[in-house]
Amino acid sequence: MATLISSLVFFQALGASIGAITAVWGELAYIRLLRDGHLDGAERAHLDIIAKGLRFGMTILLIASLGLVVAAYVSNSAIQPALSSSYWTLVIFSLLIIGVSWSLSHRHISFAFGSSIIFTSWWFLAYLTLGWISPLSFGSSVAFLVVSTAVIYALLRYIRMLAGHLAQKEN
Numbered sequence: 079m080a081t082l083i084s085s086l087v088f089f090q091a092l093g094a095s096i097g098a099i100t101a102v103w104g105e106l107a108y109i110r111l112l113r114d115g116h117l118d119g120a121e122r123a124h125l126d127i128i129a130k131g132l133r134f135g136m137t138i139l140l141i142a143s144l145g146l147v148v149a150a151y152v153s154n155s156a157i158q159p160a161l162s163s164s165y166w167t168l169v170i171f172s173l174l175i176i177g178v179s180w181s182l183s184h185r186h187i188s189f190a191f192g193s194s195i196i197f198t199s200w201w202f203l204a205y206l207t208l209g210w211i212s213p214l215s216f217g218s219s220v221a222f223l224v225v226s227t228a229v230i231y232a233l234l235r236y237i238r239m240l241a242g243h244l245a246q247k248e249n
Contacts, residue, residue: 079153086145091207093138098204100131101197112241167219168206175199194231
């Protein structure tokens with residue numbers, strides 16, 4: 079049972095890491111797109127690969143999380159995942175990524191705001207699953223995400239503005 083749990087923890091961290099790395103890859107592709115000024119077929123294919131990577135990372139993350147819950151239940155663990163704030167943070171942030179991605183695809187929220195939420199949430203999940211964030215209460219995690227998203231939003235907006243100005247100077 080210990081090997082199974084270790085494997086599930088590994089796959090959970092792997093899924094979150096794939097999502098976080100793919101989110102960075104997507105932002106870099108978007109900045110390149112801003113510099114070009116137009117979207118061609120190769121860039122569209124590249125963005126589709128990034129979307130598949132994000133979907134793949136989230137699928138691995140959620141299946142491994144479900145496996146950990148089932149394993150804790152079957153082994154009659156003293157601490158069930160549903161009673162920990164880390165578990166609910168992981169679940170809610172995963173649902174946040176899914177919901178904001180859906181909202182972005184249907185153009186219900188702005189791209190700049192939605193992409194900064196997704197980018198920050200993926201990295202928060204990666205840090206959480208890798209154990210690089212000290213355990214926080216659920217409220218503290220949400221507050222940390224809100225502040226981090228505001229900082230990332232400002233940073234990404236500035237980088238995109240610089241990329242746009244560089245593209246204008248090149249033309």
